[in-house]
Amino acid sequence: MIEILLVLGIPLAGGIVLALIGERGHAPTVNVATSLLTFLASLALTARVIRDGPLLVLDQQFFVDPFNVFLVALTAFVGFTTSIFSRPYMRIEHEHGKLTPARLRLYHSMYQLFNFTMLVALLTNNMGILWVAMEAATLTTVLLVSLYRTPASLEAAWKYFILCGVGIAQALFGTILLYFAAEKLLGAEGGALLWTELNAVKGGLEPTVLSLAFVFLLVGYGTKVGLVPLHNWLPDAHAEGPTPVSAVLSGLLLNVALYAVVRCKVLVEGAVHNGMAKMLMMGFGLLSVVVAAFLLSRQKDIKRLFAYSSIEHMGIITFAFGMGGPIASYAGLLHMTVHSLTKSAIFFAVGHAAQKTGTQLIDSIRGLVTISPSIGWGLAIGTLAILGMPPFGVFASEFLILTTAMREQPWATPFLLLALGIAFAAVFSKVQPMVFGETTARRLPHRPAMFPVFVHLALVLMLGLWTPPFLADWYRQAARLIG
Amino acid sequence: MAAGIPFYAQLINLFAAVLLLISFAMLAQRRVLSLIDLFAAQGLALALSTAVVGWGTGQSHLYWSAGVTLTLKVFLLPFLLYRLIRRLDVKWDVEPLINIPTTMLVGIVLVVFAFNLAAPISNLSSTVTRSTLGIAIASVMLSFLMMITRRKAIPQVIGFLAMENGLFFAATSATYGMPMVVELGIALDVLVGMLILGVFFFQIREQFDSLDLKHLEQLREDE
Numbered sequence: 001m002i003e004i005l006l007v008l009g010i011p012l013a014g015g016i017v018l019a020l021i022g023e024r025g026h027a028p029t030v031n032v033a034t035s036l037l038t039f040l041a042s043l044a045l046t047a048r049v050i051r052d053g054p055l056l057v058l059d060q061q062f063f064v065d066p067f068n069v070f071l072v073a074l075t076a077f078v079g080f081t082t083s084i085f086s087r088p089y090m091r092i093e094h095e096h097g098k099l100t101p102a103r104l105r106l107y108h109s110m111y112q113l114f115n116f117t118m119l120v121a122l123l124t125n126n127m128g129i130l131w132v133a134m135e136a137a138t139l140t141t142v143l144l145v146s147l148y149r150t151p152a153s154l155e156a157a158w159k160y161f162i163l164c165g166v167g168i169a170q171a172l173f174g175t176i177l178l179y180f181a182a183e184k185l186l187g188a189e190g191g192a193l194l195w196t197e198l199n200a201v202k203g204g205l206e207p208t209v210l211s212l213a214f215v216f217l218l219v220g221y222g223t224k225v226g227l228v229p230l231h232n233w234l235p236d237a238h239a240e241g242p243t244p245v246s247a248v249l250s251g252l253l254l255n256v257a258l259y260a261v262v263r264c265k266v267l268v269e270g271a272v273h274n275g276m277a278k279m280l281m282m283g284f285g286l287l288s289v290v291v292a293a294f295l296l297s298r299q300k301d302i303k304r305l306f307a308y309s310s311i312e313h314m315g316i317i318t319f320a321f322g323m324g325g326p327i328a329s330y331a332g333l334l335h336m337t338v339h340s341l342t343k344s345a346i347f348f349a350v351g352h353a354a355q356k357t358g359t360q361l362i363d364s365i366r367g368l369v370t371i372s373p374s375i376g377w378g379l380a381i382g383t384l385a386i387l388g389m390p391p392f393g394v395f396a397s398e399f400l401i402l403t404t405a406m407r408e409q410p411w412a413t414p415f416l417l418l419a420l421g422i423a424f425a426a427v428f429s430k431v432q433p434m435v436f437g438e439t440t441a442r443r444l445p446h447r448p449a450m451f452p453v454f455v456h457l458a459l460v461l462m463l464g465l466w467t468p469p470f471l472a473d474w475y476r477q478a479a480r481l482i483g
Numbered sequence: 484m485a486a487g488i489p490f491y492a493q494l495i496n497l498f499a500a501v502l503l504l505i506s507f508a509m510l511a512q513r514r515v516l517s518l519i520d521l522f523a524a525q526g527l528a529l530a531l532s533t534a535v536v537g538w539g540t541g542q543s544h545l546y547w548s549a550g551v552t553l554t555l556k557v558f559l560l561p562f563l564l565y566r567l568i569r570r571l572d573v574k575w576d577v578e579p580l581i582n583i584p585t586t587m588l589v590g591i592v593l594v595v596f597a598f599n600l601a602a603p604i605s606n607l608s609s610t611v612t613r614s615t616l617g618i619a620i621a622s623v624m625l626s627f628l629m630m631i632t633r634r635k636a637i638p639q640v641i642g643f644l645a646m647e648n649g650l651f652f653a654a655t656s657a658t659y660g661m662p663m664v665v666e667l668g669i670a671l672d673v674l675v676g677m678l679i680l681g682v683f684f685f686q687i688r689e690q691f692d693s694l695d696l697k698h699l700e701q702l703r704e705d706e
Contacts, residue, residue, distance in 0.1 A: 128665030135672045139679055146686060154687055155699040158636075161683070165643055165676070166630065172650050172669070173623065177604070180658045193662060208603050236702045 001057040003048050004064070006041035007072065008119055010034060011079075015112035023101035023108075028087040031108045035076075035083040038115065042076035045069070050470050056125070060194055063125040067333075067478035070471060071259060072122050074337055078251050078344050079115045081452035085348045086111070086244035088449045092355055093242065103147055107242070114140040114248065118256045127193045130260055131168070131175050134224060137253060138164045145241040156236035163233040164224055171220025171260075177213035178267070181206045195263060202270030214268040214277050217261065218284070224257035226311045227318060228288040238307035239360065243351030246303055250310045251344035255336050258314060262321050262482055269324075269483055281322025286415055288315025293419035297426035301360045302350050305430060306343065309386060312423055313339045319416070320401045321482060323409055329479035331400035334467070338393035338460050342386045345456035349379040352448045353434070357441065362430050367439025376435045378453040383431045385460050387424045393463030491539030495656075498532035499615040502652060503594070506625040509645060510590055511583050515573065515637055519564045522641050522648075526556030529648050533655050542659050551670050552651065560644060560677055567681050568637065571688060586632055590625050597621035604657065619653035636687060636694040640680055647673055 014034030018027060046069060049055065054065040064072070090107065093099050099107075117140055121133035138161065146157035175193075182192040185204050191197045198205070219230065226234040238246045261281070268277045292312035299305040313335070320332035352375045353368055354360045369376030385392035398420070406413050467475070488496075505525040512518050530553040537545030601617035626646035633639050647669075654661050661669075684694060691698040 126662075126665065128661055129668060132665065132668030132672055135669075136675070139672065139675050142679055143682065146683065149686055149690060151690055151698070152702055154683075154690055155702050157683065158687070158696075158699050159702070161676075161680070162630070162639065162643070166627070166646070169623075169643075169646050169650060173653060176650065176654045176657065176661065179654075179661060180604070183658050193665065206607055209607060212600075212604070240702075 001055070003041060003045035004055070004057060004062050004123060007038060007045055007076065008116065008123065010038045010041055011112045011116040011119065014038075015109050015116060018112060019105065019109035023105040027104070027108050028083075028090065031111065032080075032083045032087060034112055035080040035115070038119075039076040039080040042073045046073050056196060060125055060191075060196065061129070062123045063196060064123065065478070065481070066474035067262075067481055068122045068259065070333075070337065070474055071255060072119060074340055075115070075118055075122065075252050075256070078340060078456075079248065081455060082244050082247050082251075082344060082348075083111070085247070085351070085449055085452050086242075089243060089351055089355065096355075098148055103149075106143060107147060110140045110144050111244070111248075114144070118252055121256050122259060125194050125196055127175055127178060127195060127198070127263075130263070131172055134171070134221065134257065134260060135165075135168050137256070138168065138224070141237075141241075141245065141249065141253070144245045145237045147242055147245070148240070150240070152236075153240035156233075156240035160233045160237040163230070167220050167223025167230060169220070170216045170223075174213045174216030174218075174220055174264070177209050177216065178264075181209040181213065181271075195267075198267050199270070202267050205267070205271035207272040210268050210271040211276055214264060214272075214280070217264040218277075218280055221257050221260045221264070222284060222318075225254055225261060225314050225318065226288070227284045227314065228291040228311065231288070231292075231311050234311060235304045235307040238310070239301050239303040243303070243347055243354070246307070247344040247347035247351075250307065250347060251340040254310060254314050255340055258317060258321075258336065261318070265321065266482055278322050278324055281318050282409065282412065283322075285315045285317070285319030285322055286412055288312065289319065289419045290315075290415055293423040293426070296423050299430070300362055302354065302362050302365065302430075302434070303347070303360050305362065305427065306346055306350065306386075309423065309427060310339075310343055312419070313343070313386070316398065316401060316416075319405075319412070320397075323401075323404060324483050325404065325408065326476070326479050327400055328404045328408075329482040330475045331397045331404065332482075333475045333478055334393065334463065335397035335401065338397060338463055339386070341456040341460050341463075342382055342392070342394060345453045345460075346379065346382040346386060348453045348456075349375055349382055349450070352450070353379060356448075362434060365434045366437035367441065368435050370439050371441050371443060372448055374450040374453075375448055378450050378457070379431065380435045381457055382453065383427060385457060387427055388420065391461065391464045392457075393460045396464045489539065491535050494535045495532050495539070495615060498528045498535065499618040499652070499656070501528045502532070502622055502648070503618050503625075506622040506629075506645065506649070507587065507590060509641070510586050510625060510629050510632075515568060515635070516565075518638055518641050519561050519568075522564075522645060523557050523561040525645060525648050526552060526560070529652055530557060532652070533660070536655050536659060540659060544663050545655065545660050547663060548655070548660050548666050551666065555670050555674060556644075556648065559674070563677055563681065564637070564641070567684060571684060571694065573637065573694060586628065590628060593624040593628060594621040597624055615656040616653060619649055619656050621649075622652065623649035625649075634696050636684060636696055639696070640677075644673070644677075 049069045056063045117133045117137040142161045146153045185201045186192040223230040292308045320328045388394045388398045530549045534549035597620035598617035630642035
């Protein structure tokens, strides 16, 4: 229990402290230290779960099971590495005059609060609090997206706020319907929104209400996942915000939103036995994969390119969870992990590249290996990893998803293969000249902070070759839970 | 026909009707100041109906919920909005994009659709207020319509807040309200959201010298 309180308390306290101390020289260090402590607390929580099994604590309001434990650790880990990356990155942005001290103060404080809201969303057992935390996650990042105060960033933030706000209002209605169905079985006291209680009685929930609830929940949380056709906010918010924010939005927030969808799906599947939830998730997933793959080739901005790639990968994961079954769900969980690690690593590399060249336009970034070998190779390896080249983890999960799709949903396989092929061609042909093309730019004077990139990529490589037994065990248990 | 319905249920139906009426009035209202007043009135109807549900059914936690709604949606948010438009100096007329009669007709269609959507759920509900679920969904949809038809930032936000009102009304009418901790969380989110928007409006104005959303339509896919 103490571990959960620490995991939630440290980022909250950090956010408040950072807001109070203001922008001093050591604020970025405090930010990194807070994230490090959060990460350590999450490790303690993980160790505890490995030793004692799932937890249900604090009047059943918080719980840890195999499905969320690795996501908590992953969120804390990427939150930590991003804070390391953001320290030199934001300092240089500041030196370039793009940011004022007041905005840096806002950035650091909101960064920690954003981590806090995501961890609450992951750890809470209450579907209502899950909604509150998801909405709070939007609110904390709106001002981060508009941090540069350029017309484009203001527009992106406005779009983000309105679209996600409206979307998440749908999810609130879905939650109300869920409560309405559950209240009959569990009584009006707080228990009727607790996921563990709902999961225990899901067979008795009214199917008509739950079907309707799931449509609203999927549309609502799906907006935050970035599922097509609800994805409009995502490329803008990723491209216009500061790069550390793009990295955590893409690597973490999308995962958390998808986590919410899957939690709902488990309940609905148990109540409605006609496979409606499965079909909806497969449909939305596949549509996202295909549409995003075709839009990839039209991108001119490097961050938008990888934002669309995130939509594509979220589509793959949604499709995998929709397909269900032990292998597909296992692969979906693995893909969530490797996508999060790879995509944030790519954003780190892209951030350095864009900062060095002073532009995000793909055509203006050339010859990164000449400018800085570590940025160039980091971006090249990250891109290959995200495109599903063996031996990286993305290959393993995509391979599992594809083979399961061939066996169980053969109609979907051609779409998936086509989309993956197009995505490969589009992204590779754009990134290749960026990395190896001719350039007149001089070598980077200082060494970029590429440590997080290579740690992430090493982990992805490891997950492609070998999954630690406890992690594989969690994936299997969670896959059984998801069904 | 009203003979079989207890008095408090009739009161709730009355407030529900008022809520829906105000939603339509908001669709047609051009002036931003009047829009804020309408929003406050809608909040009042919501708070009163929540209190009446609490009185009629003996669910005392609904009084708290009504109190939160009253404080937040009748006093605090309208006050913040008033201050905002005074500081931004934007007491202009709201221009509707498509003409008002058309919007109204679309609104009526939405209401019919909402009642159809609510019918299967209302039949399952055992609460005295189940007949008002259709109205709740209708007012959510009308607010959504209002957000679509408005091109200025503040009316869009009022539409957003009105949507939240409709959702709260759905929660009380279908289930006698959500657990208190959830309602407080939602109220906090709405308040924080409003404050953030306040900051955000100043940023937009500083950048574009206006709150017209036509300036915010530059980002799109390149052909």
